[in-house]
Amino acid sequence: MLVDRVGLWYSVLVARYGKVGGRLELGGRSCSSWWREVGRIRDGDGGVGGSWFGDSVRRKVGDGTDTLFWQHWWCGRAPLRELFPRLFDLAMNKDISVANMFSLRLLRGGEGWSWRRRRRLWAWEEVLLEECRALLLDVSLFPNISDSWVWLPDTIGGFTVRGAYKVLTATVNPNRDSALDLVWHHQVPLKISIFAWRLIRDRLPTRANLAACGILQLDTALCVAGCGMIETADHLFLSCLSFAVLWEQVRHWIGCVGVDSNTISHHFVQFTSFSGFGKVRRSFLQLLWLLTSWVIWNERNIRLFKNVITEVPRLLDKIKLLSLAWLKAKNATFVLELRCGGQVLWFVWALANHRRLFPLDFVTVCSLCFVVSGLLAHLVLRD
Ligand SMILES: [Zn+2]
Numbered sequence: 001m002l003v004d005r006v007g008l009w010y011s012v013l014v015a016r017y018g019k020v021g022g023r024l025e026l027g028g029r030s031c032s033s034w035w036r037e038v039g040r041i042r043d044g045d046g047g048v049g050g051s052w053f054g055d056s057v058r059r060k061v062g063d064g065t066d067t068l069f070w071q072h073w074w075c076g077r078a079p080l081r082e083l084f085p086r087l088f089d090l091a092m093n094k095d096i097s098v099a100n101m102f103s104l105r106l107l108r109g110g111e112g113w114s115w116r117r118r119r120r121l122w123a124w125e126e127v128l129l130e131e132c133r134a135l136l137l138d139v140s141l142f143p144n145i146s147d148s149w150v151w152l153p154d155t156i157g158g159f160t161v162r163g164a165y166k167v168l169t170a171t172v173n174p175n176r177d178s179a180l181d182l183v184w185h186h187q188v189p190l191k192i193s194i195f196a197w198r199l200i201r202d203r204l205p206t207r208a209n210l211a212a213c214g215i216l217q218l219d220t221a222l223c224v225a226g227c228g229m230i231e232t233a234d235h236l237f238l239s240c241l242s243f244a245v246l247w248e249q250v251r252h253w254i255g256c257v258g259v260d261s262n263t264i265s266h267h268f269v270q271f272t273s274f275s276g277f278g279k280v281r282r283s284f285l286q287l288l289w290l291l292t293s294w295v296i297w298n299e300r301n302i303r304l305f306k307n308v309i310t311e312v313p314r315l316l317d318k319i320k321l322l323s324l325a326w327l328k329a330k331n332a333t334f335v336l337e338l339r340c341g342g343q344v345l346w347f348v349w350a351l352a353n354h355r356r357l358f359p360l361d362f363v364t365v366c367s368l369c370f371v372v373s374g375l376l377a378h379l380v381l382r383d
Pocket of ligand 1: 223224225226227228229235236239240241242
């Protein structure tokens, strides 16, 4: 989308959302959640890694016609609007291209510098302008070369999904604080939030931790699933084939596609940030992560102390029922699941504080309550 500006995909987005100053518009609240998420990544607005994408791409200026003077990062250590916010604020044309700016002459009094309300600059603003001009002294345009993007992590090979994944997993800091913030959820029992808090801080009595304290010998600190690996929290919850498959099942159930991280705190933050979801659904994913971790830990304890193994589909059913019970307990949200041709369709139907998702009148709400109750009864009886 950044590079292939004559491609069909780009044309579709321009037709659907419009373009202002060379940048595709987000399209306000009416745009798809997918497109909003792409916009958030472009603008570095929250999400995993913050402005990782904007920090990793830079304009390489050729003739300067397709590069925005103030908005793009093409000169200096950041976009000029960030280096000189006061000048950007005063600039009359904030979407002017580099080529136009240079053609209007950048010297003192050049037409390129036109300010709002056509007022004279204060002395300190003149100093800023001189600094900006000094930055541009070494810049030369190349008339027969188009502007292009440079993917800074790999300037030769260019952007790849694998490269972006490496950037995210290598540069995003451990996120432990972000993950610790996520353990508290008003619809999750306190004991499970405390359990998650201990899990993220690696304070659970896993066999590896017991061995570290000298309670177990290291050669007896093996995974309860019999896979032969040391039972660390990361292994037990994320890597062990017997338990990790539950995350796949949960993601399949809610229709999320993604790559699981190998560390607990990353995994938690990443899971709750699956693309395309709004605040309410992220809250539900947060609840789901806490619940799934709790179910895995319980299953581990039952295997260890009672020598009973529960199959993964049964664990998934347990997650479905418990999540519903927690949501119902707070009288906030019902979750209705319909199976259709092997696909799982989700309807998060919001009452109370979540009604803005699906604003329904009272009679419809009552009717749906009735339908949901019937389906739940069916689900429980089936077990
Ligand atoms: Zn294992």
